[in-house]
Amino acid sequence: MTSGARLTGLVASAGHGWFLALFPLLAAGVAAVFSVQLLRRFAARHRPFEGLWAVALAMFAVASFGMFLGVATGWGPLEFRVYWLLGAVLNVPFLFVGELYLLAHRRAVADWALAALMVGTAFAAWTVMTAPVSTAALEKALPLGKQVFGDQSAAYRIAQVYAFPAYFLLLGGIVWSAWQMRGQPQLRSRTAGTLSIAIGATIVAIGSGIGAGFDIVPLFSVSLAAGVTVMYAGFRAVTRPSAPPREAAASASG
16 A cells, blocks of 8 residues: 555544535535625625624635635644634624624614624634644544643633624524514514524534534534525525515415
8 A cells, every 4th residue: 555545544534534525615615605695785785784694604604614624634723723713713703793783773782792893803813823723633533622722722712702602692682583573574584584593503503512522524514514504594584675564464364
């Protein structure tokens, strides 16, 4: 057996391989297409939630592409830093602030949240991109953040500080939205859309958590593609024009 063949065998046995990389590549492509569509809507209508969700999907696309490179060819420090920063740390906070622009009655609340997010984004980027990494941990097919950065490092802990609260605030926003929109059938699609966004984020969170925790690369890979597809279905529902009250009432009664 040649040295090249031995190397290929070692990479495959470690869980790296092109087949398992196809799903994060698919997720990256889907997210990129959806991001462009939302960006076009934002350019035409200047609605902040569409712009923030376009950024969130662009982050998802880049993070998924970083995972594609890591799974297919082996992880390097740069690929993991980008994957961690854009996927594990910043993605959900951008989704939440976009939701806040959609649902908040006072624009100033969302503006302050966006200002805080910009400061937090700069700090997170500096923290993750300058943190030391363990090259030994990067040899796994699906490295864990606590192994790569260390379980006490700021680069690892920052994901918990940013993403966990933002995720539960995202869910809270959906509950609040459903309560506010009760008895208004014409706004039902908006509530359903925000619910789909949260479900998509949940699919990614659960799939990535179990997949990374138990080193199940297929689960992680498939959850990326499934999650982003469900999220975009939510984006489409939210941006769909609301039915006039009479029409919505007639469809509800029929």
